[in-house]
Amino acid sequence: AAGVIQSPRHLIKEKRETATLKCYPIPRHDTVYWYQQGPGQDPQFLISFYEKMQSDKGSIPDRFSAQQFSDYHSELNMSSLELGDSALYFCASSLDRQGGNEQFFGPGTRLTVL
Amino acid sequence: AQSVTQLDSQVPVFEEAPVELRCNYSSSVSVYLFWYVQYPNQGLQLLLKYLSGSTLVKGINGFEAEFKKSETSFHLTKPSADMSDAAEYFCAVSDRGVTGGGNKLTFGTGTQLKVEL
Numbered sequence: 001a002a003g004v005i006q007s008p009r010h011l012i013k014e015k016r017e018t019a020t021l022k023c024y025p026i027p028r029h030d031t032v033y034w035y036q037q038g039p040g041q042d043p044q045f046l047i048s049f050y051e052k053m054q055s056d057k058g059s060i061p062d063r064f065s066a067q068q069f070s071d072y073h074s075e076l077n078m079s080s081l082e083l084g085d086s087a088l089y090f091c092a093s094s095l096d097r098q099g100g101n102e103q104f105f106g107p108g109t110r111l112t113v114l
Numbered sequence: 115a116q117s118v119t120q121l122d123s124q125v126p127v128f129e130e131a132p133v134e135l136r137c138n139y140s141s142s143v144s145v146y147l148f149w150y151v152q153y154p155n156q157g158l159q160l161l162l163k164y165l166s167g168s169t170l171v172k173g174i175n176g177f178e179a180e181f182k183k184s185e186t187s188f189h190l191t192k193p194s195a196d197m198s199d200a201a202e203y204f205c206a207v208s209d210r211g212v213t214g215g216g217n218k219l220t221f222g223t224g225t226q227l228k229v230e231l
Contacts, residue, residue, distance in 0.1 A: 004157075031215045042204060042221040043158070050215025058218060090157060096213055103219060105150075105158040 002026055004093050004106035012112045013081050021076040021109045025093030031055070032074040033103060034066060037088040049074055050096055078111075086113045116141040116207050120222035128230050133192040135225045137179075137205030140186060144210040147188040148219065149179055152202045161203075164188065175199065200229045 005024040013019050025032050031050045035043040045058035049068035060066075063081075068074045078085060088110050092103035119138045127133055139145065146165050150158040162173025169181040175198075179190045188205060203226075206219040 031217075033215075033218060035219075042223045043219070045218040045220070048215045048218060053215075055215030056218055092158075092219075094217070096215060096217075101217060102160055102163065103217070104160075107157045110155075 004091055004104050006089075006091050006106035006109050008109060009107065010110050010112075012114065014114055015081055015083065017081050017113075019078045019081060019111060021078070021089050021091075021111070023074045023076070023091030023093075023106060025072050025074070025091075026104055029093035029095050029104070030072065031094045031096045031101070032068055032072070033092045033094070034060075034074070034076055035090040035092065037090060037108075038084075039087070041087075043090060046076070081113045083113050086111060116145065116209070116220045118205050118207055118220055118222035120205055120225050122225050123223065124226045124228060126228040126230060127195045129197055130194045133190075133195045133199065133227065135190040135203050135205075135227065137188045137190065137222060138186055139188065139205070139207050141207060141209075145207040146210055146217075147179075147181060148206040148208070149173065149177070149188075149190050150204045150206060150221075152204065152224075154201075158204065161190070195227075195229050197229050197231075200227055202226050 033048045034046040037043040046060040048056045052068045066076045088108045092105045094101040117140045149161040164181045172178045205222040208217045
């Protein structure tokens with residue numbers, strides 16, 4: 001079965017650079033969630049999209065932006081990178097219905113900021 | 115606002131011994147409850163979920179969890195640990211009945227399960 005695809009899997013950037021993370025949800029899934037997991041931390045919700053519209057927003061810095069495209073893939077854009085942005089970034093997709101939808105997680109993108 | 119508490123950051127067990135990983139939650143609304151497992155350098159895999167109905171939920175790899183509303187708990191158990199169970203386990207909640215992409219997960223801080231021979 002198709003799973004959530006994230007690219008790249010690893011990314012190394014310098015401080016103040018920009019980064020773009022991509023997420024390809026499971027086919028026919030209409031909802032994408034982004035989470036950030038710092039070293040030794042639990043995943044923290046950043047932002048979500050439903051049917052290409054932003055649906056919810058968590059603790060996402062203003063330096064970050066995201067969108068969901070017509071083919072439902074999503075991109076997380078990160079600018080002016082800081083050392084503290086080094087983390088594992090997960091994308092999850094789901095098929096929205098009356099609550100309780102299971103979120104399927106991708107393998108994550110490990111971002112290292114030097 | 116929701117919160118999830120996993121009091122044990124690390125739980126050591128011997129192989130074939132029973133496992134219990136504790137999870138308590140706090141929420142002003144009804145919630146759905148989940149347990150995810152994360153192996154090193156991998157994504158999160160759903161072990162089991164409680165949406166409604168029977169409060170005893172069975173998941174993959176022989177794990178199960180019981181929802182106790184009066185105790186706001188959702189502890190994860192397994193009768194006999196296997197070496198392959200060594201991983202990080204996260205308990206998570208989301209609001210019940212939310213649609214339109216609003217089902218964000220709130221995670222606990224995780225419990226590292228260590229399985230010893």
